[in-house]
Amino acid sequence: MAFERDLTLEVPAAEAMARTMACRGPDAEGVWTSRHAALGHRRLSIIDLEGGAQPMTAQVPGGEVCLVFSGEVYNFTELRAELEKLGERFGTASDTEVVLRGYLRWGDGVAERLNGMFALAIWDTREDRLVLIRDRLGVKPLYVYPTRDGLLFGSEPKAILAHPEARRVVDADGLREWLAFVMTPRHAIWHGMRQVEPATVVTVDARGTRERVFWRLETRPHPDDLDSTIARVGELLDDTVRRQLVSDVPRCVLLSGGLDSSTLTVLAAGHLGAERVPTFSVDFVGQTDGFAPDDLRGTPDAPFVRAVAEHVGADHRDIVLDHAALADPDVRRKTLVARDLPVGFGEMDFSLYLLFKAINEHSTVALSGESADEVFGGYRQFHDERIRWAREFPWIAINAGPLDRDAVWLDPGVRAALDLDGYRRGGYADAVRGVTRLDGESDLEHRMRIMSHLHLTRFLRFLLERKDRLSMAAGLEVRVPFCDHRLVEYVYNAPWSMKNHDGREKSLLRSAMRAKLPAAVAERVKSAYPSTQDTFYVKALQEQVRELLRQPGHTVFALADRRKLQAAAAQEPAAVDKLGRLGMERVLDVALWIDLYRPDVRLP
Incomplete structure (x- = not known):
């Protein structure tokens, strides 16, 4: 968008930006222009495969309105019926047209009416106005970059960076945000770029930029007793899964055998009736037989996956990966490009991407249990007395010392100059400032409300972006029923005494679903996303690190x-601990990021 230029003459720039989104939308592409706006779109066809093409336009008295839209609106059928009663006429069966017609009827007030995951842009030629809207929990990403006479926007930073006006600068503040793991609202790491906040409408015209928040995670009294709360949780989940199964392409469920994914599987099976629910899981060669418990994973997934699949008669597939696939440098490159930043999760990202890629051969839509831990209190830090009262981000406090993600690889001088600890302290103070306390709320209940708020408004954003980027890079749309805003705000306001009523993690979810799940699954202790225990993978990692060390002039x-990296690469593979492995992953990612993105990194 630019107010001082004719963008009908700059179609190649819009096309170049849209091309970077080809993986997100492999089915179709399009660019629409007017004098002051150019909107590009890549489509992953889900609803109304023929009629839902974008950009989608509507001719109206006084001009034209154009929409580009990423995501899904789960209540589009109800909204369509409401709009038809108001006189709107539809030419397609798509949710995209419902959003467009909704805007024509209600303006940007359409945002409050949408239940779904979405990032959308509307150009209204009647007023030369851009409207950007992002969903309540931030499931779908949306980035902006102000220019001298307008604004660049896109689903991912790479789309914006493809434009010649965007500078690839990461300054000291960007480095702090990238490394500190605090997820500061709006921050996008790249200097000059920012994220549109979840539940926000951004309006840009010749008068300037305005923002309106249409939903907040607010503190409210919880009037229901325990039995009523458990029943309501079950009702909300069942309705949400029903809505999110709507698709004109094959859909499936990601099944790990844990409480969250098993819940979605049995609810989906109930709605599909005679149709067998397709399910997928990820595993590693030899891992089930040779599994060794650690502090994050007490049991292998496979036996529980089988129990759930047999329980509902699922059409189940195991995606089994070996160390060679995980260590493939091309997989590292694809996952890094998908995420635009060197986050350093290594093979846990690689296996997720490879899982999504394999699923894409069978399904285009998948339901995932992401965010149940944030909503219901599933993480260890919710149940650790020391962490509960720590005045720092819980996911930092629980990993302090032995799993300090920066100390394992970052040069000590750079770390000291960035003052990451100070940055985290400032970020924490800002994050807790807006959490309202109910009258009569005990210190423990308020403290647990703060814990919940931090996870839902900060930590969850990282996980949702990870899931979105890696899935869309494989042409797979992943839906997250536990992020339905009705469920989130209801459980957020349930007191901790209910969320922990049986002394275990995710008590409300467990109680709501116990009767529908195999007993072993209902009682299973939380297990983290699986990670390979194959020392051959570590050996391959070390070989790649030694190759990098042979390039002493590399900017990384x-x-x-360098000394820590050399030490980790020289150890026996079986002796490399989590710290050494984590450090090697991060440095390989950073080096590749520098090679691919050529960032102008400005140290303090």
Whole structure:
């Protein structure tokens, strides 16, 4: 969008930006222009495969309105019926047209009426106005970059960085945000770029930029007793899964055998009736037989996956990966490009991407249990007395010391100059400032409300972006029923005494679903996303690190501690601990990021 230029003459720039989104939308593409706006779109066809093409336009008295839209609106059928009663006429069966017609009828007030995951942009030629809207929990990403006479926007930073006006600068503040793991609202790491906040409408015209928040995670009294709360949780989940199964393409469920994914599987099976619910899980060669418990994973997934699949008669497939696939440098490159940043999760990202890629051969839509831990209190830090009262981000406090993600690879001088601890302290103070306390709320209840708020408004954003980027890079749309805003705000306001009523994690969810799940699954202790225990993977990692060390002039060594990297690469593979492995993953990612993105990194 630009107010001082004719963008009908700059179609190639819009097309170049849209091309970077080809993986997100492999089925169709399009660019629409007017004098001051150019909207590009890549489509992953889900609803109304023929009629839902974008950009979608509507001719109206006084001009034209154009929409580009990423995501899904789950209540589009109800909204369509409401709009038809108001006189709107439809030419397609798509949810995209419902959003467009909704805007024509209600303006940006359409945002409050949408139940779904979405990031959308509307150009209204009647007023030369851009309207950007992002869903309540931030399931779908949306980035903006102000220019001298307008605004660049896109679903991912790479789309914006493809435009010649966007500068690839990461300054000291960007480095702090990237490394501190605090997820500051709006921050996008790249200097000059920012994220549109969840539940926000951004309006841009010749008068300037305005923002309106249409939903907040607010503190409210919870009037229901325990039995009523458990029943309501079950009702909300069942309705949400029903809505999110709507699709004109094959859909499935990601099944790990844990409480969250098993819940979605049995509810989906109930709605599909005679149709067998397709399910997929990820595993590693030899891992089930040779599984060794650790502090995050007490049991292998496979036996519980089988129990749920047999329980509902699922059409189940195991995606089994070996160390060679995980260590493939091309997989590292694809996952890094998908995420635009060197986040350093290594094979846990690689296996997720490979899982999504394999699923895409059978299904285009998948339901995922992401965010149940944030909503219901599933993480260890919710149940650790020391962490509950720590005045820092819980996911930092629980990993302090032995799993300090920065100390394992970052040059000590760079770390000191960035003052990451100070940055985290400031971020924490800002994050807890807006959490309202109910009259009569005990210190423990308020403290647990703060814990919940931090996870839902900060930590969850990282996980949702990870899931969205890696799935869309494989042409797979992942839906997250536990992010339905009705469920989130209801459970958020349930007191901790209910969320922990049986002394276990996710008590409300467990109680709501116990009768529908195999007993072993209903009682299973939380297990983290699986990670390979194959030392051959570590050996391959070390070989790649040694290759990097043979490039002493590489820019990565302006950030990385070369001696720690050398020490990790020289150990016996079986002796490499979590710290060493984590450090190697991060440095390989940073080096590749520098090679691919050529960032202008400005140290303090």
